[in-house]
Amino acid sequence: CKKDLTDTNVDPNASKDAQPEFLLTAAIKNTSDTYWGTTNNMNSSLLFVQHWAKIQYTDPDRYIFSNTAFQDLWTIGYRQGIVNLNQLIKLADAQGNTNYKGVALVLRSWIFALETDAYGDVPYSQAGDITQFLTPKYDAQRDVYLGILSDLKAAQASLDPAGKAILGDVIYANSIANWKKFANSLRLRIALRIADREPALAKQVIADIQTEGGTYISSNAENAQLNYKASPNQNPISNLFDTRDDYRISKTIVDQLTALNDPRLPVYASKAVKTQLYTGVPNGLLTGDAAALGLTSTSKPGAYFIAPTAPAVIISYAELLFDRAEAAARGFTGENAAALYSQAIEASLLQYGISTTDIATYKARADVQYDASNYKKSIGNQKWIALFGQGLEAFAEWRRLDYPVLTPPVAGALNGKIPVRFIYPGNEQSLNPEGYKAAVAHQGTDALTTKLWFDVN
Amino acid sequence: AQTAKITGVVTEKSNGQPIPGVSVSVKGTNTGTQTDGNGKFSITAKPNDILKIISIGYAAQELKVTSANAIAIQLDESSNELSEVVVTALNIPKEKKSLGYSVQELKSKDISEAKETNLLNSISGKVAGVQITNSQGDMGSSRIIIRGETSISGNNQPLFVIDGVPVDNSQNLRSDGSRDFANTISDINSEDIESMSVLKGPNAAALYGSRAAAGVVLITTKKGKNAQGLGISVNSNATFSTLLTIPSYQNSFGQGANGQFSYVDGKGGGLNDGVDESWGPRLDGHLIPQFNSNGVPVPFIAHPDNVRDFFKTGYTLNNGIAISGSGDKYDLRFSYNNLDQKGVIPNSSQSKNSFLLNTTYKITPKLTFNASANYVNTSANLPGSGGKRASSTMLQFTWFGRQVDVEQLKTYKDANGKDINWNNSYYSNPYFVAYENTVGQVRNRLIGSAELNYKIIDGLSANFRTGNDYYTERRKIKIAYGTNGTPFGSYEEDAYTFNENNTEGRLDFTKKLNADFNLDLLLGGNIRTTTFENNDQKAPKLAINNLYTLINSRDPLISSNIYNKQRVYSTFGSAQLGFRNYAYLNLTARNDWSSTLPAQNRSYFYPSVNASLILTEAFDIKNDVLNFAKLRGGWSQVGKDATPYQLINNYSFTAPFDSNPQQNLSDTDLNPNLKPEMTKSAEAGFELGLFKNRVRFDFSVYNSNSVNQILSLDVSPTTGFLKKLVNGGTINNKGIEAQLGVTPVKTKNFTWDINVNYSMNRSKVKDLYQGVQSYQLGVDGSVQILATVGQPYGSIFGTAYARNPAGDIIVGADGTPQASPSKKVLGKYTPDWLGGITNSFTYKRINLSVLVDAHVGGKIYSGTNATGTYTGVLASTLPGRGAENGGLTYYKNAAGKAVQITSGVAAPAGATTYDDGMVFRGSLADGSSNNTIISASQYYKSLNNIDEASVYSATYIKLREIKLGYTLPDQWIKSIGLQSATISAVGRNLFILHKNVPNIDPESAFNTGNGQGLEDLGLPTVRTIGFNLNFKF
Secondary structure (H helix, E strand, C coil), X not given: CHHHHHHHCCCCCCECCCCHHHHHHHHHHHHHHHHHCHHHHHHHHHHHCCCEEECCCCHHHXXXXXXXXXXXXXXXXXXXXXXXXHHHHHHHHHHCXXXXXXXXXXXXXXXXXXXXXXXXXXXXXXXXXXXXXXXCCCECHHHHHHHHHHHHHHHHHHCCCCCCCCCCCCCCCCCHHHHHHHHHHHHHHHHHHCCCCCHHHHHHHHHHHHHCCCCCCCCHHHCEEEECCCCCCCCXXXXXXXXXXXXXXXXXXXXXXXXXXXXXXXXXXXXXCCCCCCCCECCCCCHHHHHHHCCCCCCCECHHHHCCCCEEEEECHHHHHHHHHHHHHCCCCCCCHHHHHHHHHHHHHHHCCCCHHHHHHHHHCHHHCCCHHHHHHHHHHHHHHHCCCCHHHHHHHHHHHCCCCCCCCCCCCCCCCCCCCCCCCCCHHHHCHHHHHHHHHHHCCCCCCCCCCCCCC | CCCEEEEEEEEECCCCCECCCXXXXXXXXXXXXXXXXXXXXXXXXXXXXXXXXXXXXXXXXXXXXXXXXXXXXXXXXXXXXXXXXXXXXXXXXXXXXXXXXXXXXXXXXXXXXXXXXXXXXXXXXXXXXXXXXXXXXXXXXXXXXXXXXXXXXXXXXXXXXXXXXXXXXXXXXXXXXXXXXXXXXXXXXXXXXXXXXXXXXXXXXXXXXXXXXXXXXEEEECCHHHCCCCCEEXXXXXXXXXXXXXXXXXXXXXXXXXXXCECCCCCCCCXXXXXXXXXXXXXXXXXXXXXXXXXXXXXXXXXXXXXXXHCCCEEEEEEEEEEEEECCCEEEEEEEEEEEEECCCCCCEEEEXXXXXXXXXXXXXXXXXXXXXXXXXXXXXXXXXXXXXXXXXXXXXXXXXXXXXHHHHCXXXXXXXXXXXXXXXXXXXXXXXXXXXXXXXXEEEEEEEEEEEEEEECCEEEEEEEEEEEEEEEEEXXXXXXXXXXXXXXXXXXXXXXXXXXXXXXXXXXXXXXXXXXXXEEEEEEEEEEEEEEEEEEECCECCCCCXXXXXXCCCCEEEEEEEEEEEEEEEEEEEEEECCCEEEEEEEEEXXXXXXXXXXXXXXXXXXXXXXXXXXXXXXXXXXXXXXXXXXXXXXXXXXXXXXXXXXXXXEXXXXXXXXXXXXXXXXXXXXCCCEEEEEEEEEEEEEECCXXXXXXXXXXXXXXXXXXXXXXXXXXXCCCEEEEECCEEEEEEEEEXXXXXXXXXXXXXXXXXXXXXXXXXXXXXXXXXXXXXXXXXXXXXXXXXXXXXXXXXXXXXCECECCCCXXXXXXXXXECECCCCEEEEECCCCEEEEXXXXXXXXXXXXXXXXXXXXXXXXXXXXXXXXXXXXXXXXXXXXXXXXXXXXXXXXXXXXXXXXXXXXXXXXXXXXXXXXXXXXXXXXXXXXXXXXXXXXXXHHHHHCCCHHHHEEECCEEEEEEEEEEEECCHHHHHHHCXXXXXXEEEEEEEEEEEECCCCCCCCCCCCCCCCCCEECCCCCCEEEEEEEEEEEC
């Protein structure tokens, strides 16, 4: 009877064991979906950086959010990203497969960076270890970035193209060489993120990469991105536009692209149905005022972004070149900032299939030229255009570089200000009250307008 | 002394009719018999033996055998009488006076005359300490809670047992939140119920073990032994349903925004015609193109009843026949009942066919066999509820244009197949939704049992029973091609198979120890095996229109299946020691071994003890005023196991990405060291009978502590999990219950009875787990329902207004109220007290009863009010909308700020003026009064961000039931072969006499789970009025 009862309770619905490649695919897919999806991209960061605007239900575009609005990045990032990667690291250690470990560390670092970029202080050192930490402490943002840099250094060391093969990698089709480039490119991004606060550390990270003989992403073919498939594995933006019509391209970016006669305008925006013009919508309109502009007289985002197979871009070659240009401009490296800046613009235009003639014309424009006296402005403006659609990264870089100068929202709820962070999910107040309170005490009020550590000005 | 054969006849005191099926036994032995169809019996006994005459529904009698061998016995019908016989745990009938706990019984007439399609609803207000919540609409689920919630996270609804067979009452909500599937006990045909005994909590129910902590509802079905005449009974019932509550809408402003609207395509092609709110132009008859005018401007006018007109008068027809008969060796009863309901929502319907056969066969004088089979076929097409665009009903009407003529939507496609709808941005035509996006539900259920009873020797009998509850259920969930938001439609088939078997063996021993003491012993064992299977398949996008098969799919099918099995072995025993006729001591003990717990914690034991003392007998203090007094008290403990497979963490699969399978670590961190939950409960009470039972009073006080709860604790996702399974948490419930029966008038022709019941429960969550402060029971948007340490169970936690120390609401620079950065407890959903009062009048052959019940205290969050305020459809959004409604006149200056136009301030030439200015009453951050003018739409929309603005008192008083019945005189009916005939008019949920929450019925919920206190776009509740005919041949 004892054995009978024990046998009865063997779960026939799920597996006790995991396969590393299945965990890897799931972690990439889950995180990409939320990174590129509604709550973190379309309905928040893309509005803040004025890539997109809302034409219906405009509350988010006016910065009116409930405290559950930013739940997804938190829940999915930790719960479906970090924890699966932690299991993958355990399996990798058990199997002696350092490549799985390296890949898991790179992805986990990217997710931790998304969390701290958005919220500030977040659980890092005690995260994802429930047996020890039921209420993980919130680490200071500085500590999170330094932890990530050290994880990435370890990842770079673990990854070995000659080592054991991996499976389930839907970003680079199991190419370890590309993962090494991704790891270093991410290190460069994070180094610059802390550059205003910790210039010496940032410089050291870049020097380390060089010492290790590390290479970066070197072409658009090596962009770290998830290429979505046909339904049901389609791009989350495409999925939303199948059934809803809430978003338009922002007037801010349309005006900017028009002023520069930028050949990316027809890629980023589609013509308004009725007028056949590129018409952006101002950010932060009252519902009635937005509706009055007319759904058919305003431009949706371009077909490129609404396609089922559109990629979710994590790091592009263009971004990497802008980062190298900035590192040079800051004197962290001896490279030529102006040349890298120019290559970055070219890489971005090539990413969207712009012809070489058009590229040459565009690069020749006076208002596109690199301004050595204000690298933040040149790089800030052009990087903002290049990061179109990558709401979370564009939001972080706009806060750090303070360029472009965005237009105050028409009827924003923050007294003309634009958000500079996400608020913590409301249920952290009940689920981890000590951690939450300590973070608020350290970082400042849990408000959209509280500046984060990396955001100096 | 010599044994002798004694014969007798048992009749009803009030009318002299013989009573068949009465149990007659010799006390302290198992010599017993039953009366035949003519009320006659014969039994062998010795002089001075005590004969015990027991029949459910009558006061028991005992009488001493004298020399006379033919005796006449008259039984008095007991209505809440003090010496009645009630069914107790394991279906053992006992005299109520011997019980040390509170038990309340409902009779057939209390349940079946004013019928409800969901059986539970007919209990509302009739039993002290029982709370019924009817969720929404006229076909949904109902929740029953006895003496408050004793489990923080588990099922708090009682166990249902029919004739000794535990049966399922789940709601099976796994797949589709867009329908409120009825709980499965609603399968039971109320016509078949002889009595319903409510065992309130562990003290009464300890013998049922694991599932007794929340109480037990024992249902006894009608048997053949009571047959009279031909034994044919026919019942016919017809009721009509209309809406009881519907929101109160404004009829001054129509669809649109900023006062502007003009229809072209309903999705933004016209002026604000994609807007699904009513902040548009005045409904003053000026000409505007509308959805049904083909671009031609037509008068823009209100259709005040446009929502009400969508609903229909529903009806329910309930027809049944029962045939019963008995002979020397057998009795049987067969019944068939058909229920046919058309709901108040177009195209919603429900039907039930129920067959019940109950048989007894006396194989030898010592060996009796009972068998019963109840087959129920339920099919329903349920109305859409909840907040999904493709299937909701009230979502669309709460985001609505007040000018819409719903009559014009009845045809939902024009001649060219083009959709006709008021809005094409977000909705499909409501009639399209009702007729095309349907959920068909079919359940086939068989509840059966077989029982052998063998009298081994005098005083000792053995009983063996196996009972089974089996059902399969299939749901076909259709979303039509062309539905807004789901352009390709979808089709889902969701199938459930449930089986529970209980096989039980029992020894009963009864012995008269001496002249004073009597002992009853019971010893038994039970094996319970429960299996549950769910198989769900969905074609997420249909390939072609109007073909509902799983293979008609553009995308790969989405599939899932679950199989659960659980087994529990139990042994149990009980002893009752009776001293004379006035003192009783009862002991029970049970041990369970459950498959769901780890080997080391698998076995758990729990005892109970209770006692009763009849003071009036013990101290011989009976007099004209006090004719009965009883004291009772007891203590018990019950354990509770877990659901299956909660011990070892696992990885679940999700659909592959491309050809890459995906695996995720489970959401819950499981627990290999799980222990059983324990509930300890103490109860005391007294019963009084005064003035020859003209006044009857029953009072109970109880205190229960549930400890070591199995909690699937919500944890911060930063731990890597959403939940962690732990043992922890204590919840305390204490309360009182009182029942008062008064018969102010009792003459030959006229009787007036008043029955009052009252209950009050106070719960407190004393601790959870390792410093965790709250546990989420339910959620709607940013409103959470929590069990929070130090708070009553079910606190409502949400965003509150930011307030300054003086308590004034803080208003921001933009003129809108600010939300406090931290969420606050905004109330609790559990009521302070519940009460019901029934007045019954009998005049000759006419009887009238009126039930009023009250639910006082507790709060509810109303999503209907929150949304309807945001969208401007509710009448409550009228103040300030236009000068005629008190709106301020203003213009906007160059900075976009509103400047009021008063006698001293004029608008600059050419500036637009507005007359919908409002000022939110509150203080600015600097403490000064806010005077920023905002538009009415900004004002009302800003309230939607603050949950506190939509939390209301849930108090209500309802006129729950009126029954008016007439029993036809014998002389009219005997000639046509009838034994009896009654006709009655019945009404249920007739009026809400008092409530504090506008626009909704406060008795509303999403479902039957623990996350109550939330209402969001629920279907309106209904009032039913109808007729009932009952003929016995």
